[in-house]
Amino acid sequence: QSALTQPASVSGSPGQSITISCTGSSSDVGGFNYVSWYQQHTGKPPELMIYDVSNRPSGVSNRFSGSKSGNTASLTISGLQAEDEADYYCSSYTSSSTLVFGGGTKLTVL
Amino acid sequence: QVQLQESGPGLVKPSETLSLTCSVSGGSITTYYWSWIRQPPGKGLEWVGYIYNNGNTNYNPSLKSRVTISVDTSKNQLSLNLISVTAADTAVYFCARVFCSSSSCYGFDYWGQGTLVTVSS
Numbered sequence: 001q002s003a004l005t006q007p008a009s010v011s012g013s014p015g016q017s018i019t020i021s022c023t024g025s026s027s028d029v030g031g032f033n034y035v036s037w038y039q040q041h042t043g044k045p046p047e048l049m050i051y052d053v054s055n056r057p058s059g060v061s062n063r064f065s066g067s068k069s070g071n072t073a074s075l076t077i078s079g080l081q082a083e084d085e086a087d088y089y090c091s092s093y094t095s096s097s098t099l100v101f102g103g104g105t106k107l108t109v110l
Numbered sequence: 111q112v113q114l115q116e117s118g119p120g121l122v123k124p125s126e127t128l129s130l131t132c133s134v135s136g137g138s139i140t141t142y143y144w145s146w147i148r149q150p151p152g153k154g155l156e157w158v159g160y161i162y163n164n165g166n167t168n169y170n171p172s173l174k175s176r177v178t179i180s181v182d183t184s185k186n187q188l189s190l191n192l193i194s195v196t197a198a199d200t201a202v203y204f205c206a207r208v209f210c211s212s213s214s215c216y217g218f219d220y221w222g223q224g225t226l227v228t229v230s231s
Contacts, residue, residue, distance in 0.1 A: 036217040045204055045221035052211050089155050093216045104154040
């Protein structure tokens with residue numbers, strides 16, 4: 001199975017909004033509403049930020065939102081803060097009953 | 111509060127078997143599904159496999175012939191065995207609890223801190 005495609009890096013200034021894309025196929029992202037997003041700070045384990053495309057776990061800021069159109073899912077972070085600087089990964093359930101991650105996106109807060 | 115802690119050798123020789131344990135505290139291991147995920151140094155995440163609370167497993171196709179995930183309910187522990195390792199298996203290995211929403215069980219809500227395993231002679 002091939003990794004989902006994410007941009008290697010994105011950046012934004014404090015207070016701005018950014019969007020990270022996650023592109024797959026009809027066999028994964030496009031075929032199911034089972035996309036998750038994770039935030040990973042350096043040297044730490046990932047943290048679940050979004051599940052089932054657009055749902056936030058309890059305790060996650062409402063500045064984080066998710067959506068999907070066709071084979072591409074997106075994570076939007078609004079009101080960017082310095083603490084948002086991290087790596088972000090998407091994942092999706094696949095038609096083979098497996099899970100696949102994206103390659104990861106490094107977010108820089110300018 | 112659920113806590114997960116991976117343990118095992120930090121160095122494994124090529125062609126040998128990588129064996130890791132994940133100790134779960136703050137909840138019964140039988141109540142949830144569990145997973146292993148790995149991350150090569152400086153690279154992205156790779157899903158290794160799931161184990162369900164009925165003991166059934168599902169593995170990454172690229173690792174399926176070499177990997178076994180199991181649970182020891184008496185010890186509340188999750189285990190990973192990966193045979194015939196090569197340098198490409200060098201990674202930080204995370205254990206994680208599968209998060210189940212009303213419609214799916216494909217996210218991970220609790221993670222261990224991860225343990226680095228280096229494959230080298």
